[in-house]
Amino acid sequence: MKTVQLSRHLAFSSGALLLMSGCMPKPGGSPPESPGGSKENANSPSPVVTAKAHRGEVTKSLNVTGSLMALQEVSLSAKQGGKLLEVTVREGDTVAAGQVIARIDATDLLAQVRTAEASLNSARARLTQAEAAYQQAGKTLEADVTSARATYNQQTTVSQAQVRSAEAALASARSRLSTLQEGARPEERLQTQASLSVAEANLRKAQADLTRSEKLFTAGAISQAEIDQYRTARDVAQANLNAAKATVELQLKGSRQQEIDQAKLQIDQAEEALRQATAGRATDAVRKASLDTALANKTQLTVKQADISSARAGIDSANAALTTARQAVADTAIRAPFAGKVASRTAQPGQNVTVTNPIVSIVAMDSVYFEPAVPSVSLSHVKVGQSVAIAVDAYPGKTFAGKVVRIYPSGSSSSRTFPVRISLDNKAGVLRPHMFAQGKITTEKSQGVVLFPKEAILKKDGKNIFFVIENNKAIEKSISINSEDGVGEVSSSDLKEGDIVVTLGQRTLKNGDSVKADNNQEKKNNAMAR
Structure with a gap:
């Protein structure tokens, strides 16, 4: 079965309804005559008005x-309480989104803005000072570190050189004393004795050469100059021999006490110089401490940096306070949040309002x-x-x-x-x-549901029926009605597009009765109704 909305298709006129009511049997009487004539014509085909079933659109609906x-319906109030200066709209006025509809006195709030601006300028000045102090302290402390490091490096270089020099002088003095105290070594004595022997041999040779040269000179074989050379050679050899003898004699006698005492004194002087040089290394520690102090003083930059951070935080706080103050001034202008109409106005200029007092309602x-x-x-x-x-x-x-x-x-x-x-x-x-x-x-x-007029449906034995004409015979069919929305359900196997449905005169019909379609009668009834 299919559901159809019968009320929308082929509704009949009041004249057709009158004809239908005339066909109804009267209480206590016989059935009414057919439109065609008298009782003699009772077996003749019954005249009926028909309509063709057709396909169309059917809707179901729910009444609510x-x-x-x-x-969007809102009651606007002030974000900042105070005296209401103006209300620019009245009931029924059209407003645009963002349009100013009222203003609150902003005199005190403007003073707060100026105070916040002054605080911001002061915070910026503190930041400038803190940054300048940081830069100056950085330069000064860096210069101190550079100077202290240079002094320390110079001090350590000098003191180390002094110590090394004093140690070398002490070693030399001790070596000389040892040499003086121990005298010549056996090797040195042998060397000195050998030098003495060589000097003696050289002297004998020089004397022999001089003796021969004198004979030759006497004989007139050599000149005076040549004899002088031999004499000089003899004198040099004699001097070398004397020196070699002195050296041997000195070794045999040993060093003098005066030389030993002098060597000891030199050792004492070298030891004192070493002590002084070593004591000078203490100055290295002082210079190192000065360098450490200069490096430690650089931590003062952390304090200066903290001052800068504090100054910047002060600027952020002042900016926030200024933003809040300016927003408070902006909030004295009450604006429409959306476009609409003014539904009500509940406050007047000059009135003191709070954030809970509605001023205007907009929809x-x-x-x-x-x-x-x-x-x-x-x-x-x-x-x-x-x-x-x-x-x-x-x-x-x-x-x-x-x-x-x-x-x-x-x-x-x-x-x-x-x-x-x-x-x-x-x-x-x-x-x-x-x-x-x-x-x-x-x-x-x-879509495409087979439809026929609602007037074709009759109530019989508790069922809804209608008649279809087939071969000039009235064929009874049943249909279910949805009583809630007036939509009928028709089985597609019982009715198809183009079937002829009886819409008037069906009340006296029985299944299988002969019928004759008289759609002209419907037109006459419609004309009479007009």
């Missing part, structure tokens, strides 16, 4: 009621929507996206198109209904919040 609401007309209550038994038929035809009492005979956009998850425990939000096109602004409205939600739509 409720109120119009607004998504966005394009945010108006329909919110009906749907019974829980019908909620399963409602889906987001379904179209809705809406009527309001303020505009009789006019419907507004809507669409289901939201089904609320929670309903009323007392009425067992669930609110549904239906969007509306209210660009013209004629629909207003809190208007009463009625809606028809299209819950189902079918």
